[in-house]
Amino acid sequence: MKHFDTVIIGAGPGGYEAAIELGKAGVKTLLIDKTKERIGGTCLNEGCISTKNYLESAGYMAKASYFQECGLDMSIRGFDLQRLREKTIALKNELRSGVVWQLDGAKVEMMYGTASFVDAHTLDVSGESVSFDTCIIATGAKVRETPALPLDGKKIVSSNEMFELEVLPKSIAIVGGGAIGCEFATFFNAFGVEVTLIARGPQLLSGEDEDISKTLLRAFKKSGINVMTSSSVQKAEVTQQEVTLTVEGEAVEEIKCELVLCAIGRDPYTQLLSLQNAQVECDRRGFVVVNDAFQTSQKHIYAIGDCIDTPAYAHTAYTEAQIAAGNVVSGSANSNTHVNPSTIFTHPQIASCGIKEKEAQEQGRAVEIKKAFFKVNAKSKILGDDSGFAKVIVCAQSGVILGASIIGVEATEIIHELLVAVEKELLYTDLKEMIHAHPSVSEIVRYL
Ligand SMILES: Cc1cc2nc3c(=O)[nH]c(=O)nc-3n(C[C@H](O)[C@H](O)[C@H](O)COP(=O)(O)OP(=O)(O)OC[C@H]3O[C@@H](n4cnc5c(N)ncnc54)[C@H](O)[C@@H]3O)c2cc1C
Numbered sequence: 001m002k003h004f005d006t007v008i009i010g011a012g013p014g015g016y017e018a019a020i021e022l023g024k025a026g027v028k029t030l031l032i033d034k035t036k037e038r039i040g041g042t043c044l045n046e047g048c049i050s051t052k053n054y055l056e057s058a059g060y061m062a063k064a065s066y067f068q069e070c071g072l073d074m075s076i077r078g079f080d081l082q083r084l085r086e087k088t089i090a091l092k093n094e095l096r097s098g099v100v101w102q103l104d105g106a107k108v109e110m111m112y113g114t115a116s117f118v119d120a121h122t123l124d125v126s127g128e129s130v131s132f133d134t135c136i137i138a139t140g141a142k143v144r145e146t147p148a149l150p151l152d153g154k155k156i157v158s159s160n161e162m163f164e165l166e167v168l169p170k171s172i173a174i175v176g177g178g179a180i181g182c183e184f185a186t187f188f189n190a191f192g193v194e195v196t197l198i199a200r201g202p203q204l205l206s207g208e209d210e211d212i213s214k215t216l217l218r219a220f221k222k223s224g225i226n227v228m229t230s231s232s233v234q235k236a237e238v239t240q241q242e243v244t245l246t247v248e249g250e251a252v253e254e255i256k257c258e259l260v261l262c263a264i265g266r267d268p269y270t271q272l273l274s275l276q277n278a279q280v281e282c283d284r285r286g287f288v289v290v291n292d293a294f295q296t297s298q299k300h301i302y303a304i305g306d307c308i309d310t311p312a313y314a315h316t317a318y319t320e321a322q323i324a325a326g327n328v329v330s331g332s333a334n335s336n337t338h339v340n341p342s343t344i345f346t347h348p349q350i351a352s353c354g355i356k357e358k359e360a361q362e363q364g365r366a367v368e369i370k371k372a373f374f375k376v377n378a379k380s381k382i383l384g385d386d387s388g389f390a391k392v393i394v395c396a397q398s399g400v401i402l403g404a405s406i407i408g409v410e411a412t413e414i415i416h417e418l419l420v421a422v423e424k425e426l427l428y429t430d431l432k433e434m435i436h437a438h439p440s441v442s443e444i445v446r447y448l
Contacts, residue, residue, distance in 0.1 A: 004030040006328055007123060007132040009115045009273070012041020014305030014317035015138035016099050021325035023106025030109045030132075032125055039103075039110075040096050042140050042306070043314040046160045049095060051183055053088045054163075055345050058190035062347055066384030079191050082166045117278035120298050134300045134328050137280075137288055138321070139273065141266040141306035148233050149175060149262045155238045156260045159184070168193050169258035173245055175233050176263035177204040179344045182216065184261055186346045189225050196226040196255050198233060198247055200264075205344065209356045209405045215388060216407060219348055228253075236260065268307045283309065292335035294324040302328065311340050339423040343412040348388045351415035354403030354422035355393055366396035370428065372447035374408045378439040385409045390444045392418065392428065399427045410441045417442055 006022050008015045011033035019031040033039060043049060057079075064076055103110065113126030122131045143158040145151060153161050159180050172188050174181045177199025185197045197204075197220065203213040204220075204227070220227050231249035245255040268286040275282055281289040281297040288303035290296055296303050302324045305317035323334050344350040360367045371391040374380040388408025392401050404418035421431050428448075436443040 001122075001129045001131055002030075003131045004028050004109070005132070006030070006134045006136065007032065007115075007130060008136045008138055009123070010041065010138035010140055010305070010307075011039045011099075011110075012138060012140050012305060012317065013043045013314040014140070014321045015041065015136070016103060017318045017321035018136050018138065018304065018325040019108040020102050020106045021322055022328060023103070023108040025325070025329045027329060028109075029106075030111055030130060031103065032111045032113065032115045032123075034114055035112055036110075037096075039099055040092070043317075044092055044095055044099070046163060048314050049092055050088050050163045051159075051180075051187075052345055053091055054084060054187050055183060057084055058187045059347065061190045063384045079168070081168050085163060085166065088163065114272055116272055116274040117280070118274075120278040120280075120301065134302070136321075136324055136328070137270075137273065137296070137301065137303040137307060138305045138317070139269045139307045141312060142269040143262075144265040144267050146233075146262070146264060149236050149260065149264075151262060152238065155243050155258075156236060156262060158262055162261065170194060171257040172196070172259045172261060173198060173243070173255050173257040174261045174263060175245075176261075176265065177201060177206070177227075177229065178263065178265065179205065181261070181263040182220075182344060182346045184263065185220065185225050189220075189223055190347070194226075194257070195224075196228065196257065198228045198231050198245075198255075200230070200232050202230050204229070205350065207342065208344075208350060208352060209391075210358060211391075212350055212352070212405050212407045216346060216348070216350065219346075219387060223347070266306065266312065268309075270307055285309075291333075293327050293333035294320060294335075295327075295333075310336075311342065313340070313342070316340055339419060341415050341419050343415065345412060348385065348408050349411035350405075350407050351411040352403070352405040353415060353419045354401070356403060356405065357391075357393055360393055360402065365402075367402065368394045368396050368428075370394060370448040372444050374441075374444060376447050377441060377444050379441045379443065380409045382439060383409050383441070390414075390418075390448065392421075392431075392448055394428045399429060400425050401428055401431065406444075408441075408444075414442045414444070417445065 005028040007030045008019050022029045115123045115125050171194035173196045175198045189195045205213050231247050234246040237244045243260050247253045270286050287309040290303050294302045304320035304324050306312045341353045373389045374386045380386045390406040393403040401421045
């Protein structure tokens, strides 16, 4: 049986980042995933990279009319989804090679198969045994399913199958008002697909500030998306031509569409691991239970990324990987003290960090809200989209910036300045006094 200092299960952003860190530190490291194509995990294969590449084309489509007004003599004769699909596959392959190159450079060994624990120091990988001193579980999350919408991979699909579509449907119903549902609504709407977005809660993006969600809702409605909030799908009837959804909201309605995307959430992917054999604890939702240093109930087994109950972002997985790998190497118990940004690539984009306005109210904190609209920002107008606003939440006593939310053009880029402000506890006056280049979208801060 082969023995390693550290074995990592799952080659997504969490797993490969930890493996590269450990390999570079001279730790004899094995990284396991089901197949070579899984290197990069959900993020690379059916998550961040694919969605953002699709959305970039949608963004150009949305901006086209503005640049036509600016004199650009172009006509859009159509959109070939098959070509976008092929370009995205090429991009993923290129990025995967980059990860493999880094893993090779760090002398990380790879093994392909499904890993499960035999005991607290041994794994079975599709019939082969490996033993380890320490292990990092980075198995991510998988699509959540519901009996009301049985996935068939053809008419009722999850986000995984979206990137296999070769032609656009005429109409789509997207079930789920979270980031994934809203991003796909943006994509299909930009290309003229009739979109119905069905959200269970009273607002889209329940984790974001209420006025951000309301602004997105207005923007979606203005661009022709049929948004149904406080609604849930009771059943789906599939025929050769279409799907009929029975949706219960204020009334019971029938929605007919060519395709249904079920985007009701993702669950930790821990079922295949036989965690009980290693006495590693899970909570009732299936998340691996960890302490602040990412150690499970077995101190030599760590867990990071989407399989633990922290924000489900690739950037969060990267940070947790670096901290957990550092703890493995040094035997320390460092925790993640960084502020996590949330980024949603809808049109308009949304980004936030730190405390939300409602949270501050619930905690009874005395805060001041500083808000500026992109209507006053020259660069956003030059970019063809001056919708939305930025706001910061400032402690009324100390003047420290506690949180920030943005909805508008380039929100996912300009959030980083506010992230520094929140993480480093800068004062509102520090931020205001800084010189911001003109004309830039970041200049919105001058107006806060
Ligand atoms: C549609 C979509 C869009 C997204 N967009 C963004 C975005 O824009 N920005 C962002 O930050 N995040 C985004 N995310 C979330 C992001 O993809 C995840 O947070 C990130 O991939 C989590 O990384 P991870 O390493 O924890 O797990 P994963 O990336 O899920 O990787 C886990 C790996 O473990 C493997 N595995 C599981 N079980 C086993 C086993 N028993 N044996 C062997 N291998 C196993 C899986 O095959 C998988 O490759 C998006 C997700 C989706 C679905």
